Amino acid sequence: MDVFTCAGCGAGLTCPVQRVALPVEIRYRGGHHWMPPLMAPGTYAVDPEPSGLPWRSWEDAGEAGAAAAGVHAPVWTLSLGARNRIVLSPGDTRGTRLLPERSGDSCLGVVGGDAPNLVCAACGLGVGSREDDCGVWNTVRYEPHAVVRRPLGLPAPPPEPVRPTPPLDPDGGWNVRWRAAAGAALAHLLAASGGTALDLPEGPLTTLLGRDLARLLPPGPPALRVALAGPGRPAGDADLVLVPLHPRTGRPWSPPGGVPVGLPADVWAHLALPPETSPMPVSGRPPAGVLRDDYPLPDRPFQRFHPDHGTLRHVLARLPEVREPWLRALYDRL
Numbered sequence: 001m002d003v004f005t006c007a008g009c010g011a012g013l014t015c016p017v018q019r020v021a022l023p024v025e026i027r028y029r030g031g032h033h034w035m036p037p038l039m040a041p042g043t044y045a046v047d048p049e050p051s052g053l054p055w056r057s058w059e060d061a062g063e064a065g066a067a068a069a070g071v072h073a074p075v076w077t078l079s080l081g082a083r084n085r086i087v088l089s090p091g092d093t094r095g096t097r098l099l100p101e102r103s104g105d106s107c108l109g110v111v112g113g114d115a116p117n118l119v120c121a122a123c124g125l126g127v128g129s130r131e132d133d134c135g136v137w138n139t140v141r142y143e144p145h146a147v148v149r150r151p152l153g154l155p156a157p158p159p160e161p162v163r164p165t166p167p168l169d170p171d172g173g174w175n176v177r178w179r180a181a182a183g184a185a186l187a188h189l190l191a192a193s194g195g196t197a198l199d200l201p202e203g204p205l206t207t208l209l210g211r212d213l214a215r216l217l218p219p220g221p222p223a224l225r226v227a228l229a230g231p232g233r234p235a236g237d238a239d240l241v242l243v244p245l246h247p248r249t250g251r252p253w254s255p256p257g258g259v260p261v262g263l264p265a266d267v268w269a270h271l272a273l274p275p276e277t278s279p280m281p282v283s284g285r286p287p288a289g290v291l292r293d294d295y296p297l298p299d300r301p302f303q304r305f306h307p308d309h310g311t312l313r314h315v316l317a318r319l320p321e322v323r324e325p326w327l328r329a330l331y332d333r334l
């Protein structure tokens with residue numbers, strides 16, 4: 001557990017927080033509506049990619065400049081800002097003052113601008129930016145040079161069991177985390193495919209990725225086999241294996257064979273683990289001790305599943321393989 005303090009005066013700027021993996025859905029951009037906090041309460045993540053000002057066009061940055069920022073294919077705008085910004089839920093911050101006049105161009109809320117829109121309440125140092133505009137995650141990002149991480153020396157709480165996240169939200173829409181996870185996995189599978197069709201196992205993996213892989217890769221006999229693998233689920237002889245990412249470190253589970261492609265552990269768990277089959281205890285008419293053996297009808301989506309296009313493009317542009325002509329042509333078509 002850590003707290004972050006002001007680099008200028010030492011004032012506390014967070015409650016105790018624990019580092020977790022950067023959520024895969026961080027690159028998702030919503031529509032004209034409010035977005036919830038990205039980070040769960042009591043957690044923070046570090047974004048290793050450059051973010052925020054200054055922005056450059058692809059042409060101005062040049063290929064070498066873009067590659068130095070980790071981008072290997074044209075993007076609309078390229079951030080040459082700081083790496084390793086600390087991403088938090090606004091409710092976990094302490095001792096800051098919001099300066100709305102420092103917001104950049106925004107619609108319903110505030111976004112980061114030319115200067116930090118959050119300052120330390122004690123000394124006035126610009127420490128980060130709050131974002132809560134429509135379509136962007138509700139976050140605070142602290143500047144890595146403006147805050148100091150102070151480990152509390154407390155043992156980390158024991159890891160919680162991974163709970164599967166269902167792909168459908170209660171309103172019938174596809175879960176954003178699933179869409180972003182599929183977009184990122186699709187980018188990695190495309191890069192690893194070598195430009196040939198992939199053999200997916202029947203079932204949810206095909207529902208998740210099959211249509212887009214078939215659309216983007218040339219038809220023909222599959223050259224590589226894809227499978228789920230992870231704890232208690234060996235990779236077999238699959239060439240590419242979809243494995244869980246550690247919830248805290250973000251590192252992929254290491255299989256004995258196959259090229260790993262990571263999925264958030266809660267998404268992976270829904271795909272890989274057997275569904276819950278316990279009867280639900282009820283109150284009311286059934287006598288005490290009698291368990292129902294009927295189940296709610298499964299949720300029905302109101303549209304087909306689509307991997308998040310923004311996440312797909314974002315991840316693909318940052319994979320060195322995108323410099324290969326066939327993959328660059330595919331990227332350009334996206």
Ligand SMILES: [Zn+2]
Pocket residue numbers: 006007008009010011120121122123124125
């Ligand atoms: Zn301060």
